[in-house]
Amino acid sequence: MAKKKKEVAEEPLEKQLWKTADKLRKNIDAAEYKHIVLGLIFLKYISDSFEEHYAKLVAGEGEYAGADPEDRDEYKAENVFFVPEYARWQFLQNHAKVAQIPVYDPEGKGIIVGIGGAVDNAMDWLEKENPPLKGVLPKVFARQNLDPASLGELIDLVGNIALGDVKSRSADVLGRVFEYFLGEFALAEGKKGGQFYTPRSVVELLVEMLEPYEGRVYDPCCGSGGMFVHSEKFVTQHQGRLDDIAIYGQESNQTTWRLAKMNLAIRGIDSSQVKWNSEGSFLNDAHPDLKADYIIANPPFNVSDWGGELLRTDGRWKYGVPPTGNANFGWMQHFIHHLAPTGQAGVVLAKGALTSKSSGEGDIRRALVEAGLIDCIVNLPAKLFLNTQIPAGLWFMNRNRQGGDKFRDRRGEILFIDARNLGFLVNRRTRELSEADIQRIADTYHQWRTEGGSYEDVPGFCMAAPLARVQELDYVLTPGRYVGLPDDEDEFDFTERFTTLRAELEAQLREESVLNERIAENLAKIFTA
Incomplete structure (x- = not known):
């Protein structure tokens, strides 16, 4: 009997594209290459959207009867x-080589x-034809260190992203690829790249909890707008109306903006x-006068040069008054200042903000x-x-904790979750x-704050602590202080644990010995060469 061939799981489209695009990078730094690749994906997206609407105008059916396909207002x-014409994707792809x-x-x-x-042009x-894009798009494609042949291959690669998909879904595909590439470039750039990118799972958790x-x-x-993208995605997934959300943001790094x-x-x-x-x-x-219904943010941790000395009397x-050497509680109060009377916030802060007394x-x-x-x-x-x-930890703040609508009165207690x-x-x-982790944390929060919810304290994971307990611990807000140890910690076997750790140590020492021999x-x- 012939052996059945082993099935190999196909990699997601975005991962395949990343591997190919990265091979074309050659001698270009990731920080620079980022704008080349993302700029092309963006160009492909808006060209696809334009071509789709252009076809409707040319057909001239229904509400588009008599419409002029070259009239800018029809698109606006x-x-x-x-x-x-000279910015359309087909023109660029036809001339890529x-x-x-x-x-x-x-x-x-x-x-x-x-x-x-041609791409810079x-x-x-x-930018000339679309004022909202003025000063936004990268013009980095004619640089000497970008090989024209590699750029041509990259254009072909991006040009094939939506092939096989229904045309109306190409925007979803391109959006997914754009988001994936943002994360991969952040990884490639390391510490510097992470400043413009909040990890997807953290953003999803914040959005799932705040709803x-x-x-x-x-x-x-x-940063690169991830909080907004996932807020809109959340509404779509829950069958809401995107028109019901308005976004407001600010960024001090122009490249990231x-x-x-x-x-x-x-x-x-x-x-x-x-x-x-x-x-x-x-x-x-x-946005000095903005009062937001939701604030979702990941401010830079422990920033010392935030201009605090110039703001000692700020309203x-x-x-x-936050210390001049650390912006954490400056950010916290900036968020609170911008919350509407029923507003809520979910923000990331360095864990030290939970305990610091300096x-x-x-x-x-x-x-x-x-x-x-x-x-x-x-x-x-x-x-x-x-x-x-x-x-790091997440802080959730709410100006309206007395209940009403579907929420119960939560004054006098704080929920602590140790994840x-x-x-x-x-x-x-x-x-x-x-996804299961995100759902577990979000569900715990929702069950606790919802009227008639089925919340229960879980040792080692979550506890709804009364204000008296927080006062007793001198307002230290580290969840581990409140949730205690999980029940299975009572069954701790010292001998078993010691044996496991010793085996791990011995394995690491053997690996170290092998590595030392290779180095030698x-x-x-x-030295003998």
Whole structure:
């Protein structure tokens, strides 16, 4: 009998594309290459959207009868970017392997360019015809270190992304690829790259817990816009209406802000209220009068040069003046300042903010607890973040904890969740929360805060602690102090544990010995060469 062939699981499309695109990178730094690849994906997306609407206008059926396919207003009315002839994807793909390409620039001047110059020219055309894109798109394709042949291959690769998919789904495919590439570039750049990217599982957890179905969603340190993308995705998945959400954001890094604008545009999300200025949210608040229904944010941890010395008398510091050497409680009070009377926030902070008593931070934390603003604290696993190994936690705040609608009165208690043991290792450096982990944490929170919910304390995982217990522990908010040990810790077997650890140590020592021998052999080859 013939042997049955072993089935090999096919890799997801985005992973296949990443591997191929990365091979074409050659001598280009990931930080630079990021804008080349993401710029092309963006260009493909808006060109696909344009071509789809263009075909409807050419057909001239129903409401489009008599419409002019070259009329910019026809596209603006449908929230579609107008793409001029020299910026259309088909034009670029047809010339991807051509050495000399005749084009007109946005000033009407005829020029001869290579494929890199043609893509830069396309970006110039798009910005001219679509004011919301002004100053957003990358013009990095004619650089000397970008091989034209590799760029041509990259254009072919991106051009094939939506093949085999229903045309109307191409935006979803391109959006998914864009998001995946953002994460992979953040990994490739390491610590620096992580500053523009919050891990997907952390964003999903924040959004699942807050459930932002409608209202104003605000992120004053929005990075590449992941919080907004997942808020909109959440509404879609729960059959809500996207028009019920309005997003507001701010970013101080202009390059990252450009990524955010492209990330949002590729999802069809209005980013007109996502602002950039170099001073940042503390010194130059782009939305000074905003009162948000939801705040979802991951501010940079423990920042010391945040301009605190210039803001000692700022009106945002209702619960105490934050120390000049650490922005954590400056961010906390900035968030609270922007919350609507029934608003709620879910934010990431360094774990030290749960315990610190230096420079008045303990007093601010106590004031926040006594004001009844703290709803829930979640202790996160290590290695979730790409740019830091600093332990982190989630803070959930709510201005309306007295109940009403579907929520119960939660004044006088705080929910603590210790999720340090959840998640799985993607590699030695990085951990992710699984969908089941996210659901477990979110469900625990929802059952606790919902009227008639089935919440119960789980030793080692969660506890609804009364305010008296928090006061007793001097307002330290580390979940481990409250949830205790899981029940199975009572069955701890010292002999078994010691034997396991000793076996692991012996295995590591053997591995170390082998590695030392290899190093010695390689050194000997070098010196005898």
